[in-house]
Amino acid sequence: MYGMLLESIQHFVQLEYGEEVWMEILQEGGVKNTVFKTRQQYPDTLMTNLATALAKKNCTSLDTTMHFFGKCFVRFFSNLGYDCMIKATGRYFCEFLQCVDNIHMQMRFTYPKMKSPSMYITHVDPHGVVLIYRSTRQGFTQYFMGQLFQIAKDLYETTLDIRVLESSNNNPGSRNVMVKFRIDFDNRDYIAKTRRMNAPNSRKELSPVPxxxxxxxxxxxxxxxxxxxxxxxxxxxxxxxxxxxxxxxxxxxxxxxxxxxxxxxxxxxxxxxxxxxxxxxxxxxxxxxINVENVIDKPRNTQLDRxxxxxxxxxxxxxxxxxxxxxxxxxxxxxxxxxxxxxxxxxxxxxxxxxxxxMSREMVLAGWQHCERLEMMFERAEQRSEELEMSYKLLDQWKNKSDELLYSMIPQTVADRLRAGSNPMSTCESFESITVLFCELCDFNYSTIEGVMDIVSSMNAVFSLFDSLMDKFNVYKVETVGRVYMAASGAPDRTKHHARNIADVSLQLINRVRFLKLPSGLDIQIRIGIHSGPAVAGIVGLKVPRYCFFGDTVNTASRMQTTGIPGKIHISPDTRALLPSDLYHIEPRGTLWVKGKGNMETYFLNEKQESRISENKNQSSILT
Incomplete structure (x- = not known):
């Protein structure tokens, strides 16, 4: 179908229900288009999908919604001036019904790929008509009825009562639909006109013409x-x-x-x-x-001479x-x-x-005179339409790429708020309890690896491994600074299991790095520090925006990492209190002096022995 039909739906749904409802039914109906082009073709299923979504939204039937869509189309094309063409078909509504097919034939010059229905009248009486409707579209019967109701009301100032007498498909498995309607309305004026025309002429009739x-x-x-x-x-x-x-x-x-x-x-x-x-x-x-010159030399066929x-x-x-x-x-x-x-x-x-x-000769000659110019205009319009369609596709592709890039820098919930026009400072929030992780690559310097490119490729391999594990454990990657990788859980998406999420991902990092093959051939160890507590998170600044964390919790987690041991997960007492002892094996490290904190009782996080054995088996099977 052409976009004008969908434009009429968009216009009146927005007018009567609001922009928010229109966007909701687009999403519910799985329609990606937010704007429809008048002369572009779209699948017929778009209208039925929109009708289904609106019917669900308003708690009404699909037939009622399609009926409403049919009325919307008549009201819409009347604003574009097409009502003048309908009024010109005849003085009476019955004459319009007899000329609908002729209107569709004329519209083919404007909309050449239009799949119009066919209809004709089989019975006429003073109280209405019997109309046969045929279409290649399934489910548009109520849509057609809505059009008839609105045309009769707006253009002929009459009311209709439509009943479906018969409805069937032409052939089993065919999409062709045939519906027989009884349309009741005041048709007395048309019948009177027909009788006057058929009455015997009082004047002397002309002799028959051969x-x-x-x-x-x-x-x-x-x-x-x-x-x-x-x-x-x-x-x-x-x-x-x-x-x-x-x-x-x-x-x-x-x-x-x-x-x-x-x-x-x-x-x-x-x-x-x-x-x-x-x-x-x-x-x-x-x-x-057939070669005309050789027809005389050959005997005539018994079939038709073509x-x-x-x-x-x-x-x-x-x-x-x-x-x-x-x-x-x-x-x-x-x-x-x-x-x-x-x-x-x-x-x-x-x-x-x-x-x-x-007028046949004049139309051919006039068409020839304007044909070249019209063809050039049509070619330009078609070319522009194709370019516009391609631009829309490229726009969608680049929008998806920009979304992926943006969401990799800023959490999606925060990015959507910024897109809606919120001030960056309004994204700053305080969180009662989160868990922060710092992970440093150890023995990773110029004395052990030759060349800067080896360093870059090795760090990329390790950090890419870390990135692949973050979403799996509901952990947000904050940033990387040099050889240090920072992550957090509990912000921006609040969760009461933030300490367990960080603990699980830390154990995975320790085990995965052990089996990671780096381009430099060096076995790398990591040192992890974890702390839990309150913090503030949000976006500060305009250029190169990042979602940052502030507070003493971040500083303490960094101290846990710097005072840790390679290959170990160093945790604070606050994190220790949030981890269930039946799930993790936690080893006391003893009292340790921490800069800015003084003496602190810290711990090493180890997984249970049976879990480590099963993990080693899994890693070995993957490597082999």
Missing amino acids: CNLLLELFPFGVVINEKMRIIGVGEKLLQSWGGSSSILNTHVDEIFKLRRPKGISFTWRNVNYLHSVMFELELVRSNEI KGSQGGRSILLKGQMRYIHDIKAIVFLCSPLINSLEELPSMGLYLNDLNPHG
């Missing part, structure tokens, strides 16, 4: 009897076929293919129902091109099917559809073949 004269006026016309056989054909159409009279008394399906209206069979009954609808017939072409249908392009005939009571037959009053002069040779036609009394 059918041959009618076909001379319409040289592409066709006369069809009740058995759907051709009993008369215009001279120019006969020449296009090949000048053979074998076309007469042939079933119409053997000569023509019904292009429009779509979704119906080419029968006498349907043609009479659709007397006010424009028909399009395609002259059936032969698959084999020697005149060897043109490369099909001839499309557009016109009205009219029942003539005097001859008990239908006359197809038509003209060929020609877009430019270049199409004439491929069809085997000339300007002289077109009706001299109609």
Whole structure:
């Protein structure tokens, strides 16, 4: 479907429910588009997804929501001036129903890929009509009914009562839908007008006109009897076929293919129902091109002589099917559809073949004069549309990349607040209890590793390993300064298990580094220090913003790391108090003098013996 249908939904949902509800149903319906382009095509499922989401939001049925969407479309295109075209179809609502297909045919020039439904009236009375609706879209019946209600109310000042008499698919497994409606409304004025037109004329009637004269006026016309056989054909159409009279008394399906209206069979009954609808017939072409010069030397085929249908392009005939009571037959009053002069040779036609009394010649010549300019405009518009679509795709890709980069520097919850316009200082919060980890790479200097690039590659391998473990244990990486890696748990996402999260990730760091193969070939050890307590965290500054931690807890955790031992996890008494003794093996280190703290009783964190044995087995199996 074209974007204009979705634009109408967006406009009136925002108008009646607000921008917040619109964004919610977009997210609920899985729709990524926030703006729809009028002439761009979108999947039909977008509308049903939006209707399902809005129905769930308002606690209403899907039918009610689709009905509302149909009304929205009529109100929307009325603001764009399309209501004038509908009003011009006739004085009465019944005349509009008879001309809907003609409106869709005209709209194809503006929206060439439009998949319009087909509809026709089978019964008319003073109290309403019986309407047959056919479509290739499933689930749009209520949407169509909403359109009819709003058109009748706004443009014809009448009210409708619509009932579904029958609903079925044309074929099992097919997406084609056929619905039979009974539409009740005040139709007395239209019936009165029809009776006046059909009343006998008091003046003297004209003498009958020969059918041959009618076909001379319409040289592409066709006369069809009740058995759907051709009993008369215009001279120019006969020449296009090949000048053979074998076309007469042939079933119409053997000569023509019904292009429009779509979704119906080419029968006498349907043609009479659709007397006010424009028909399009395609002259059936032969698959084999016959050389006209050699036709005389070869015997005639018993089948139809198609020697005149060897043109490369099909001839499309557009016109009205009219029942003539005097001859008990239908006359197809038509003209060929020609877009430019270049199409004439491929069809085997000339300007002289077109009706001299109609507008066919003038339309072809006028179209030729403006064709080149229009084609350039269409090409430019199509090129700009493709460029715009590509720009939107690139914009989404770069937005995702920028989001990944931003979230790697700042927590997502904090970054979203900054995007909403919050002051950076408003992101600063105090946390009652968090756990901070400092980890330093030991024996990592120029005397043991040759070359700066070896240092960089080795540090990258170790820190990349650390990064891969942080999200797994709900730990936030704060920063790296030289050979020191800092992380925290309990901020910005509060959790009461922050000490356990840091303890678990620390044990993993000790074990993983032991088996890590560095580019320099050196066995690296790490020294970890942990402390728990209150802290303040937030973003300070404008350039190169980072989510930083402040407070004595950070300083004490750093002291635990600097006074630790390589290969050990050094923890403070506050962290020791938060760790359950049945899950971890904690070894007292004794009293230690800590700068700024004085004497402090500290501990080493070790995992249980059985856990270490199983971890060693797992690591060995991975390495082998």
